[in-house]
Amino acid sequence: xxxxxxxxxxxxxxxxxxxxxxxxxxxxxxxxxxxxxxxxxxxxxxxxxxxxxxxxxxxxxxxxxxxxxxxxxxxxxxxxxxxxxxxxxxxxxxxxxxxxxxxxxxxxxxxxxxxxxxxxxxxxxxxxxxxxxxxxxxxxxxxxxxxxxxxxxxxxxxxxxxxxxxxxxxxxxxxxxxxxxxxxxxxxxxxxxxxxxxxxxxxxxxxxxxxxxxxxxxxxxxxxxxxxxxxxxxxxxxxxxxxxxxxxxxxxxxxxxxxxxxxxxxxxxxxxxxxxxxxxxxxxxxxxxxxxxxxxxxxxx
Ligand SMILES: Nc1ncnc2c1ncn2[C@@H]1O[C@H](COP(=O)(O)OP(=O)(O)OP(=O)(O)O)[C@@H](O)[C@H]1O
Ligand SMILES: [Mg+2]
Numbered sequence: 001x002x003x004x005x006x007x008x009x010x011x012x013x014x015x016x017x018x019x020x021x022x023x024x025x026x027x028x029x030x031x032x033x034x035x036x037x038x039x040x041x042x043x044x045x046x047x048x049x050x051x052x053x054x055x056x057x058x059x060x061x062x063x064x065x066x067x068x069x070x071x072x073x074x075x076x077x078x079x080x081x082x083x084x085x086x087x088x089x090x091x092x093x094x095x096x097x098x099x100x101x102x103x104x105x106x107x108x109x110x111x112x113x114x115x116x117x118x119x120x121x122x123x124x125x126x127x128x129x130x131x132x133x134x135x136x137x138x139x140x141x142x143x144x145x146x147x148x149x150x151x152x153x154x155x156x157x158x159x160x161x162x163x164x165x166x167x168x169x170x171x172x173x174x175x176x177x178x179x180x181x182x183x184x185x186x187x188x189x190x191x192x193x194x195x196x197x198x199x200x201x202x203x204x205x206x207x208x209x210x211x212x213x214x215x216x217x218x219x220x221x222x223x224x225x226x227x228x229x230x231x232x233x234x235x236x237x238x239x240x241x242x243x244x245x246x247x248x249x250x251x252x253x254x255x256x257x258x259x260x261x262x263x264x265x266x267x268x269x270x271x272x273x274x275x276x277x278x279x280x281x282x283x284x285x286x287x288x289x290x291x292x293x294x295x296x297x298x299x300x301x
Contacts, residue, residue: 039180041151057106080248087116165278210234
């Protein structure tokens, strides 16, 4: 009887015991880092970052959004989040990373980082490693990091673009936007000829127009730079987007079946189906910050 009770306890214990977590060793854990950028401003980067992050989060991916856009219309405002502190408070030692990170829909973690990149250059190597330690402690096991950058070629933008393993270049079908996007691509190619660049066309009036723009960009890149870019898909012009912004909610949540939401979902699928080409050593959380530190420090970007 006692034996039976013991056996029963063991069984119950086994059922309730947490499922074994298969720990990957740190060196085998991979995180994809995408800097989302453009030539011209106002083409939809922040909206794409916020909604793509949520789409990826819904598919079970752990997503960190690094909000590196100084303008006011950035990811936290779009999602109605109210961060009180930012990365500069971590760098100055006033706050721990866990105190500045805000959680968005689908568990996405937003790191307000617009203020702080310049301060990175002031760090000593040991302090940088401390910061990386904070990321590994507070945000372990991330699958993807999306960096929302400001438009244009300011040093802080370019540092992120060079530090990220992959770049998502956003344009609209307007020549002013795609010609600026091409200038950005030229710059990326010059410094990092092997950088994996994805393209998305936002605010096209039709799939045909989006496709034509992507084709044109792809051909220019191939012909003049010999740089292959992958078309990640497009988000058509959709009144759901400004509507959702007015409510400070993601359009993926406000209008999940709308045209823009469908475009984002297709992008998320393509992104997850694409293989990152960045070398393994560039696919950990520390690599983004180490490279950022390096580029910011030498002002190479
Ligand atoms: N697919 C879309 N359909 C309709 N309007 C859109 C779409 N995408 C973006 N917009 C509009 O474009 C505006 C700019 O978008 P967003 O702020 O995301 O651009 P951005 O590239 O991040 O700008 P910045 O360069 O200033 O950071 C938004 O306020 C929104 O009204
Ligand atoms: Mg923006």
